[in-house]
Amino acid sequence: MNKSAFNHRPVHWLPYTDKEVIEKARKVNMHELEDYSWENKEFKVSVVQDVQSTFVIDLFYRLYKSDTENQKLTIILPNPYAAVYENLAELCNKYGVSCRNLNVFFLNEWADDMGNIAPLDYTASYGRIFQKYFYNGLNPELRPKESNIHYFTNENVEHYSDLIDEVGEGGADVCYSSIGWSGRIASIEPEGEFICESMEDYLKQTTRIVSNHMISIAEDSLLGLFASSGDLAAVPPKSATVGPRDIAHARDHIELQYKTSLDKAVSWQRMVSRLMLFGPVAMEVPASILRMYKGTCYIHEAVAAQFKGKPDMPEEVFSYLKK
């Protein structure tokens, strides 16, 4: 039997590998954050029972206010959220909330290996999911103009960030997001196209086509859109995505962390959520930039749960080895 303790380093290809910081983040008790403060005093964390309900209510209320106060509402949306969009349309229809002032942008959309953006007739198109479950679900008289819905296209990807700033008068009113397993926000990955010399330069970067990180392809292969089967080859290799500037310019941010197995025992978001909140603000954990801005990170109880690791065993457990 090997007697030495086993103390391995994080594997070298991970985007973020500072073992001490990771260990510290791993041990944070998410239920004891009352005194915790982040880079921006208006960034808050809230542990809740039902993150999707929080998303529905937050966005529905913004739509309601935009209607009753006749104010423009410019939003950036994540995908695929069919269940949320379906209920939002239902609520708008039931309460007669007009979405005439709504302008929609998307965090990201699939692209092929040559960088061509997926059209709306692609089954897994994020734009298609929004169109089917929200836009087409709204009563026609409550819908915004079709031109208010800004799907990613090959033609607009280069100036999509400028469109957001133009329509939103400097930025979106709110950006909804949900951190990925790689630490990404939208398809702003911890490696590749967005990595640069300084955080100042990083935050100026706009929409573009990027390669999806291996960890993101693994994560997305579990989506219902790809038959929940780990089918890596079925997931497109690239994406069009907003850039850090679009996150930075948004006036409010709602981050949604709730992805668990049905029995809540497993959640790949459990670790990366902690890294985003308690590690450094860094390009290696792109979603960590949210801490620099006004916003709320809603975390499901199960994602916030303490880790149940396997502690080392005392040698006495294996006493038969000594006979």
Add this chain to the structure above:
Amino acid sequence: MKQSFSFKPAEWIPFKDAEALERCRKITREEMENYPHPNPEYRVRVVEDPNSAVAGELFMQLKKSDEEDTHLVAIFANSWKNIYESVTEACNKFNVNCRNLHAFCMDEWADSDGNVAPVTYGPSLGGAFLREFYGHLREDLRPPIEQIHVFTNDNVDCYSELIEEAGEGAADLVVSATGWIGHTAFIDPNTKAFGTDSLDEFLTFGTRFIETHPMTVIQNSLGFGGAGDMANTPGYAVTVGPKDVVNARDHLERHNLTFTGGYNSWERMVSRMQLYGPVTPSVPASIYQLCKGTVYVSEAIAQPFNISEKVNY
């Protein structure tokens, strides 16, 4: 729906033959058991609960070895707590003596310098076998501890020879499952340790140290605190080789890893690739197609590939 979008899969994916992948996706539950496989000794059975089928078979192999007083040399996957504790519970109850068992754990974690994790390391795979199988057997039914082989720094280079020596040429049985990237044990594709395009050469590789494929770290991180904690998941291992698998006389495999209570499973696609794709080093577990054995596939894994727009996870 008509689709005007097609793409080549990401470059790093080891097996990308679009036609073969599409054929695997479309295999139905009925076809899974009746697939015209060239090796008649290779069987696929679709059952609700592969765990109890494997447990039952393993118990019978141990009982036969006791009654006939013959060696049973087996390579074991870990950690299979439910199955091993059920089997040993039955051995204890029915007084099945395991004196003839020679057990080899199929793999173990290691660090980047090649140091093998000791059995006292919490997630140790050999440690799990010792606790869940050996430690759970009644003392008078246990084989001598010398017949239980876990990987150590000292035996990794001769582990294949130890198997062959104990098994008079090869193991009698391999008990296994498959990984997201198509591995069996830690025999990962597209790695320095097992890098070859030649199937013939691949099948000659014995035990060794490996830097595992990143997808294996991603998969295993789901078991580290249930948290996707990749930094806490070792990226290195020691493992039996394709030679040890393919030379074994019988094989018992289960495909039933779904997220509890769910349809969601990273194993659904790779199960089909292993069972019905070509035999290739790009999908290491496909070498089971060359062997005598039974693969128990759960009804959940055998479900068709249904796109669900409303299901996130």
